[in-house]
Amino acid sequence: MNRTTWLAGIAVASLLLTGCASSAAVVPENAEPEASHTMPDGAVMPGSEHEGHHAGNAEGPSEAAQMICAGQVVAAVREILALADDPSPTSGWDAPMFNCTYEVDGMPLVLSVHDATDLPTGEEHFAELRDGFGSTREIEGLASLGLPAFSTGDGVVAFLRDGKTLLVDATALPDELGVKGTQSRHDAAYAVASAVLVCWVEHD
Template structure:
């Protein structure tokens, strides 16, 4: 899903790219990672697909600790799910037995013709993935 055409199209639209970026992906120990190779740097989307909700919660909590002091997303921005974001451009959502991480921290502070912040791009891509999850 995170490397699928819906998300790739959303990224092309968000940054007004003339062509879709190349991607590479890996799947190791239930962690699927898709890296979008943008001209400005990598955008990394990862999904940990654990076997149950308690395992997913532990993974999410460990990731939050690793990120230091992420700020919780609240209200509508949280999409009704446990979620956090960092100022550097990392967004994490927990949904059922899956943890989604979108890491735009290696990108410039702003990018694209609309000078979108990397944090906003990470959130936009995360919300697109969550939207696809809710449809399936």
């Protein structure tokens, strides 16, 4: 886990230096139009999210969930995977799940947030998700960032924060990623998840 923590540290340090700008609202193709609110910095927040970025409901994902598909998270994915340009992810919303897919050389890196609005619901989902994978290992110590977290070891990493489950699935990617193919699917998934969590913490 030391190597994984080091790789995540690079992504986190980059975000701390550049800032994790508020993401413009991501509107899934199957979502109904809704009222929006333009923030002072120009970012657009759906009307349903104006009361707080942790709020999410059937009308649309929370701002926290949408961060996985916009802003500095996109830049972090590019840096972690050593891509030539910022990727152009696609998103989908099927309450309470918000999904974001990054195409990496034609293969999907999938980020998702179970956008629960209360802690008990979120904890129940996290436990069911972990049990559903069968063989998992807890992420512990500094690598857990103080949160409940687990990995499958082959490219799936999940964290629970404030009732919201963040899942990063890199299992479809090759197992030689990043600069000179020096990082594994697990390393990449963990680093991407860490970058998302930095954004969530910064926007509390």
